[in-house]
Amino acid sequence: MIPKSGPRIREMHITPIAIVDPPLLNAAGLHAPYALRTIVELVTDDGISGISEIPGTTAIDAALALARNLLIGRDVFQLNQIRRVLENHFGTDSAAERGLSPWDQRKLVHIFSAIEVACMDIIGKVTNRPVVDLLGGKMRDAVPFSAYLFYKYEGAGGPLEFGTEPNARGWPAARQAAALDPVGIVAQAKAMCHEFGFQSIKLKGGVFEPQQEVDAMFALHREFGPDRSAGAVPLRIDPNALWTVETAIHYGKQMEPILEYLEDPVRGQANMAEVRKALKTPLATNMCTTSFEDIPNSIAIGAEDIILSDHHFWGGLRASMTLTGICATFGRGLSMHSNSHLGISLAAMVHLGAALPHLPYALDTHYPWQSDEVIVGGRLRFENGAVAVPTEPGLGVELDRDALAALHQNYLACGLTKRDDEIEMQKVQPGWTFQAVRW
Numbered sequence: 190m191i192p193k194s195g196p197r198i199r200e201m202h203i204t205p206i207a208i209v210d211p212p213l214l215n216a217a218g219l220h221a222p223y224a225l226r227t228i229v230e231l232v233t234d235d236g237i238s239g240i241s242e243i244p245g246t247t248a249i250d251a252a253l254a255l256a257r258n259l260l261i262g263r264d265v266f267q268l269n270q271i272r273r274v275l276e277n278h279f280g281t282d283s284a285a286e287r288g289l290s291p292w293d294q295r296k297l298v299h300i301f302s303a304i305e306v307a308c309m310d311i312i313g314k315v316t317n318r319p320v321v322d323l324l325g326g327k328m329r330d331a332v333p334f335s336a337y338l339f340y341k342y343e344g345a346g347g348p349l350e351f352g353t354e355p356n357a358r359g360w361p362a363a364r365q366a367a368a369l370d371p372v373g374i375v376a377q378a379k380a381m382c383h384e385f386g387f388q389s390i391k392l393k394g395g396v397f398e399p400q401q402e403v404d405a406m407f408a409l410h411r412e413f414g415p416d417r418s419a420g421a422v423p424l425r426i427d428p429n430a431l432w433t434v435e436t437a438i439h440y441g442k443q444m445e446p447i448l449e450y451l452e453d454p455v456r457g458q459a460n461m462a463e464v465r466k467a468l469k470t471p472l473a474t475n476m477c478t479t480s481f482e483d484i485p486n487s488i489a490i491g492a493e494d495i496i497l498s499d500h501h502f503w504g505g506l507r508a509s510m511t512l513t514g515i516c517a518t519f520g521r522g523l524s525m526h527s528n529s530h531l532g533i534s535l536a537a538m539v540h541l542g543a544a545l546p547h548l549p550y551a552l553d554t555h556y557p558w559q560s561d562e563v564i565v566g567g568r569l570r571f572e573n574g575a576v577a578v579p580t581e582p583g584l585g586v587e588l589d590r591d592a593l594a595a596l597h598q599n600y601l602a603c604g605l606t607k608r609d610d611e612i613e614m615q616k617v618q619p620g621w622t623f624q625a626v627r628w
Contacts, residue, residue, distance in 0.1 A: 190487065193356070194233060194234055194264060194266075194313075195264040195265060195266040195267070195317060195482070196233035196237060196264070196265050196311060197234045197262050197263060197264055197423045198231050198232070198233060198234075198260050198261055198262065198263050198265060198268075199227075199232055199233055199234045199261070199338055200230075200232040200261075200518075201229070201230070201231055201232075201253075201256075201257045201260055201278075202229070202230040202232070202576030203228075203253045203254060203257070204227065204228045204229075204230070204467075204593055204597050205226075205227050205228075205245050205250050205263045205561065205597065205599050205600045206225070206226050206228060206245070206557055206593065206596035206597050206599065207223035207224070207225055207596060207600040207602075207603045207605065208223060208226060208356070208361035208529065208531060208560075208561040208596060208599070209222065209223060209345075209346040209518070209560050209561055209599075210223055210224040210346075210529055210558070210559070210589050211339075211341055211344065211345035211346065211364065211557070211558055211560065212341055212342040212343075212344055212345075212577065213339040213341045213393070213395055213608060214339060214340040214341055214393075214396045215395060216394075216428070216429035216431045216593060216617060216621050216627070217395065217398070217429070217611060217622075218609075218610030218612075218613055218614030218615075218623060219610055219613040219614040219616075219617060219620065220340075220529070220613065221340075221605060221608070221609070221610070221613045222346060222357075223599060223600075223603045223605055224528075224529035224608070225244070225245035225246065225527075225600065225605055225606075225607070225608065226242055226243065226244060226245045226530065226531060226534075227242070227243050227245035227253070227303070228240065228241070228533065228563060228593060229241045229242075229243070229253065229303045229304070229307050229367070230241055230307065230312060230588065230590070231260075231265070231304070231308065232486070233311060237311050237314050237315065238311070238588075239306075239307035239308060239309070239310035239311035239513060239583065240306075240307055240310075240406060240533055240584070240587075240588055240622070241302070241304070241305075241307040241309055241310070241528065241533060241537070242303075242306075242308035242531060242533035242534045242537075242563075242622070243299050243302060243527055243534075244501060244518065244608070245600075246606065246607040246608070247606040247607065248296070248607070249296065249299050249300070249450055250550070251389060252279065252296055252299075252300055253300055253303065255278070255508075256275060256278070256279075256300055256304070258291050259274050259275065259361050260274075260304065261501045263519050263602070263605075265311045265315075266308075266312060266474035267309040267392060268305055268308060268309075268507070269446065271301075271304060271305075271308070272301055272305075272460075272504075274302060275296065275301055275304070276295060276339070277308060279296060279297050279300065280297070281297060281486070289607060290324055291495065293388050293460070294331040295359070295480075295502065297504075298364060298480075298487055298501070298502050298503065298504045298505075299501060299502070300423075300557055300604070301505055302501050302502075302503075302504060302506075304507040304514060305504075305505035305506060305507065306341070306500070306505065306506060306533075306584070307365045307535055307585075308418040309323055309506060309583070310583040310584045311417050311583065312583075313583030313584070314582045314583045314600070315452060315454065316482040316582070318541040318582060318584060319533070319540065319578070319579055319580055319581065319583065319584075320506070320537070320583060320584055321541075321543045321544050321578055322584075324506060324507070324510055324540065324541065324544035325493075325510065325544050327542065327544065328397050328543060328545065328546060328548075328577055329348055329542075329543055329548065329578070330540045330543075330577065330578055331543075331572070331575035331576060331577045332339065332538070332542035332543055332548070332550055332552065332575055332576055332578065333339075333388065333389075333491075333548070333551040333552065333574055333575045334385075334387065334551050334552050334553070334554045334556075334571065334574055334576065335387055335388075335389040335390060335391050335423075335550075335552065335553055335574075336381045336382050336389070336390045336391065336393045336485075336556070336557075336574075337367070337377060337389060337393065337527065337553055337555055337557070337558075337577075338371055338377050338378055338381070338391065338393065339366075339391070339392075339558070340373075340374070340396045340397065341367060341368050341369075341397070342369075342395070342617070343365065343366060344365060345364045345365045345558070346560065351385070358360050359380055359383065359384060360380045360381055360384035360385075362385070362556065363376060363377050363379075363380030363381065366379075366422070366516035366556075366625075368521055370401070370405070371401075371404050371405040371407075372408070372589075374392065374405045374408065374409065375405075375408050375409060378390055378409055378412070378413070379412065380556055382413075382422075384574075385557055385571040385574060386571060386572060386573040386574040387551070387571075387574035388422060388423075388551065388573070388574045389422055389423040389424040389425070389550075389551045389574075390409060390413060390422055390425070390426075391427060391452075391494055392405060392406065392409070392424075392426045393429070394426045394428040394431075394432040395427070395428040395429035395430075395432075395627070398619070398628060399428070399432060399440045399542070399628050400440070402426065403443055405438050406421060406444055406447060407423060407424055407444075407447065409424055410424060410447040414447070414552070423449035423550075423551075424447055424448055424449055425449050425451070425452055425473070425531055426444070426448065426449065426451060426452065427452035427453055428452075428453065428454050428503075428602060429457075429476070430453045430454070430455055430456035430476050430477075430625070430626070431624070431625075431626060431627040431628060432454045432455055432626070432628050433455065433626060433628065434455055434460050434463050434464055436454075436628050437451075437454035437455045437460075437464045438464055438467045438468065441454060441468045441470060442468065444470065445469050445470050445544045447461040447503075448470045448559065449544055449550070450470060450471040450472065450473045450494070450495055450550070451470050451471070451472055451473070452472070452473040452474065452475070452497070453469070453472075453473070453474050453475065453476045453477065454472070455575070456477065456494035456622060456625060456626060457477055457627075458477045458483070458486055458487055458490060459490065459492075459606055461477050461492040461493055462476065462490040462491050462492045465491055465492065465493065465494070465519075466491070469524070471494035471495055471499055472492075472493045472494050472495070473493060473494065473495035473496070473522075473524065473550075474492070474493040474496060474497060475497035475498075475499065475502075476495075477492055477493065478492055478493060478496055478540060478588065479502060479503075480503070481508075481511075481515075484515060486517050489583045493521070494521065494522055495521065495522035495523065495524060496512065496516055496523055496524075497514075497523075497524050497525060497526040497572065498512055498519055498523060498524070498525050498526065499525060499526040499528075500537060501534070501543055502526075502529075503538040503584040505578060506537065506540070506541050509541055510544065510545075511542075513545050513547075517546070517547070522549055522550060523545065523547070523548075523550075524548075524549075524550035524551070524552055524553070525538060525541070525542060525552035525553060525554075525557050526535070526553055527552070527553035527554045529555045529556060529558065529559060530556065530559070531556075531559060531561065531563050531564070532556075532562055532563065532564040532568060532569050532586055533563065533564060533584065533586060534571055534588045535554065535556055535576065536555055536564075536569065536579060536584045536585060537575075537584060538619070539569075539576045539578055539579070540578065540579070540584065543578040544588070546595070548571070548621070552573065555607060556568075557571075561592070561596060562589070562592060563578075563588065563589055563592045563593050564586040564587060564589055564592075564595060565586070565587045565588070565589045566589075595616070610623075613622045
């Protein structure tokens with residue numbers, strides 16, 4: 190029998206949207222002109238609305254639709270019961286279901302994270318507390334993020350204020366410009382850091398042969414290194430597991446003097462452990478240790494030093510708090526992974542980041558690359574590379590329903606059903622194929 194002590198779910202709205210995405214390059218190919226997200230809204234029997242945002246595919250949207258009948262009438266406070274109901278219907282995810290591509294393809298973690306965040310948004314509104322307080326309380330007033338650099342082709346799309354006008358300067362111009370070599374990457378970094386105040390920098394690698402990407406890292410070090418009056422900016426690179434062990438050790442040793450950490454240079458825990466033994470630089474991952482079932486072997490063989498969590502893929506905000514406790518127990522650092530996202534996901538990341546007991550590394554975010562928004566009041570602001578923790582009840586953001594309708598029309602018009610960077614890359618380089626290990 191469904192408990193009736195708290196607000197119950199009366200409606201569940203599932204809205205797939207498509208947001209403008211620049212032609213960013215990565216190990217799996219090329220970003221399409223649109224990235225897919227799904228907005229979930231729960232409405233209680235007393236009219237309180239809670240929202241969430243997750244990566245979108247037609248498969249995930251169909252699963253959410255199936256979940257609707259399981260969730261109607263459920264008490265939003267009973268999140269353990271809600272998860273059990275979803276597990277009984279969909280089964281539990283295995284690590285193998287993540288797939289070989291750089292993004293996560295598991296179903297249950299997507300679905301439950303969407304439901305949990307929306308429920309916690311409602312719970313916060315009912316209790317008149319921000320979500321960070323539901324996670325144990327605020328440890329910091331603002332959450333730092335890192336500049337996330339990409340090799341890219343020219344263009345970015347988006348409205349005029351994001352730099353499609355011919356005479357744009359600064360970040361609007363850099364967002365539109367090609368960046369295919371060290372000079373382009375440094376220009377991109379300078380513009381992004383100036384615009385948003387980021388205090389650390391990450392380069393998405395796995396695009397060109399390793400020496401070219403290492404050269405870009407040393408070019409960043411020359412621009413942002415210890416000779417700067419404000420001090421050195423921490424640098425990271427993520428080859429997305431495309432390197433062999435030998436390549437990772439060879440180039441990893443070159444970069445030891447300049448890296449804060451090296452993210453996923455190789456594929457799999459065993460290979461990561463081998464590289465970790467050979468390098469002084471800490472290794473981070475969002476690919477080899479991506480679920481709780483992965484952790485025992487990770488600890489046993491020493492696969493990484495830092496886990497890059499993501500509440501969309503680890504099963505929600507509370508599961509991410511569990512993860513931080515495990516990391517502390519076994520001497521692992523914790524930071525946060527990102528994908529193309531809007532303000533609802535960013536707000537959830539900020540609440541989680543504010544609740545973490547320790548936050549030694551700035552979090553990843555794609556947000557500067559996006560130009561669309563689906564929340565009232567427009568885009569969230571960065572000050573000195575950080576986002577202030579919302580103080581309003583719940584997530585502290587609300588749906589802009591006109592923007593939601595427009596972005597849903599984008600989805601209907603664009604024809605995309607899932608992310609496939611390989612197909613997009615083949616439009617530029619016919620015959621190009623994704624390779625799990627390339628160099």
